[in-house]
Amino acid sequence: MSFEWIIKIILENGPMFIRGAGITLLISITGTILGSLIGLIVGVIRTMPMPERGSKRVALKVTNAILSAYIEFFRGTPMIVQAMVIFYGSALAFGWDMDRLVAAIFIVSINTGAYMSEIVRGGIISIDRGQFEAAHAIGMNHIQTMLNVVLPQVIRNILPATGNEFVINIKDTSVLNVISVTELYFQTKSVAGNNFRYFESFFVACIIYFIMTFTVTRILRFIEKKLDGPENYILCGNQMQVERPEDMLRRTKP
Amino acid sequence: MEKVVDIQHLSKSFGNHEVLKDIDFSVNKGEVVCIIGSSGSGKSTLLRCINLLEKPSGGQIIYKGENILDDQHDIYAYRTKLGMVFQQFNLFNNHDVLGNCVVGQMKVLKRSKADAEKVAMRYLKVVGMDQYIHAKPKQLSGGQKQRVAIARALSMEPDVMLFDEPTSALDPEMVGEVLTVMKELAESGLTMLIVTHEMGFAKDVADRVVFMDKGVIAEEGSPEQIFNNPTQERTREFLKRTLSM
Ligand SMILES: Nc1ncnc2c1ncn2[C@@H]1O[C@H](COP(=O)(O)OP(=O)(O)O)[C@@H](O)[C@H]1O
Ligand SMILES: [Mg+2]
Secondary structure (H helix, E strand, O other): OHHHHHHHHHHHHHHHHHHHHHHHHHHHHHHHHHHHHHHHHHHHHHOOOOOOOOHHHHHHHHHHHHHHHHHHHHHOOOHHHHHHHHHHHHHHHHOOOOOHHHHHHHHHHHHHHHHHHHHHHHHHHHOOHHHHHHHHHOOOOHHHHHHHHHHHHHHHHHHHHHHHHHHHHHHHHHHHHHHOOOOHHHHHHHHHHHHOOHHHHHHHHHHHHHHHHHHHHHHHHHHHHHHHOOOOOOOOOOOOOOOOHHHHHHHHOO | OOEEEEEEEEEEEEOOEEEEEEEEEEEEOOOEEEEEOOOOOOHHHHHHHHOOOOOOOEEEEEEOOEEOOOOOOOHHHHHHOEEEEOOOOOOOOOOOHHHHHHHHHHHOOOOOHHHHHHHHHHHHHHOOOHHHOOOOHHHOOHHHHHHHHHHHHHHOOOOEEEEEOOOOOOOHHHHHHHHHHHHHHHHOOOOEEEEOOOHHHHHHHOOEEEEEEOOEEEEEEOHHHHHHOOOOHHHHHHHHHHHOO
């Protein structure tokens, strides 16, 4: 009976599933983080104000062209195909024998980066011009404005989209079995290949995938709430609000 | 008298729309100048050109004997010397009240956190917002936001404060609290350049009133002169229209 098989499969192959799930999480966490960083950098570059003339203008134009080509290409082709092209292509072209895990993280990162770039760009554009101008008016340059005013708001605003990418990555790393990364799908295939119980084995994988994505969603929701801070503020009764406890001690002591 | 900023032959076009035409204008140290004029006459553009939020098409802006429109001039350092208060407040939404007043001091002027907070508290007290340092912008009323915006600009300790219709976006009952703060600042000797539609305020606090019309300075003089004995027909017309409202 199926149910007994499921128990048996879990008991016999537990460590394999766990290891697979671990690799899946490792690839998708690292890929999402690196991808988000790529997205932030690319998004900031693509929203830089265009200098009116000179070599800087040319450099920025060329960079923007390359970056949009990158975004279009990776968003316009399936990751499973990119994996094959990059892994086997690098072996063919440069004679590299890429570590499969490194290749997997690389592919997920630049893929996520392509999507996140557009999400970040949208987030930057959605911050009202007034805050950029106020930052410039107190003497901040583009980078300072981005780091101190714009990006903190963008990061908060794109957190749901980032979480979404993370969940997608957990699921989509399964396609990386084509380059034999020992993630959860690959491990499940091995288990099923030994016991010929395809339904039961993949049912176990299914549950594990769901637990991972569900947990991640909850954690992200919690972080969002935390970042928003308290709904209300407390009025400060006296003028000593910025005093540290040490200062207060010093002041009250004669 | 020492000129804080001296503008010579300033012009600005958007495409082929000439918004400012050959403006000659300066602000003296300790002076309060109010700019009045109908909507679209180029008042905001003039203010925005002065702190280079818009790039002037021609002319010079002399600050401390140097033309800051020279290519090699450090416009970021120059901007810290001009405080700007916007009609829409433009507070940084990711910072609380104190953070808004501290971030520029720390990142641009490189002051220590303790120094920056001390300065910020001093000016937040001036605008009466020292009790609200932990409030986020979205938790404040319009009048409170504008007072924080004023404190933020003052915290950079600029040579001159520029105000672009600071009360125009406010509900009527909040206009008073902002004007009161501005009046106190004027009396304390701060150099101020104020675009405003509050004629009573201009009459009351301005040392000099500038009337702009269609991208030129049509007339300037003391408040008495502009409001009681304008020499230009268009000034008279504008005042008649505005004061009858
Ligand atoms: N960024 C811009 N692009 C094109 N035209 C502009 C821009 N900013 C202002 N203008 C035009 O310049 C003129 C003066 O505008 P503004 O300085 O805002 O006037 P005021 O502040 O006196 O109401 C208006 O006709 C306006 O349409
Ligand atoms: Mg205006």
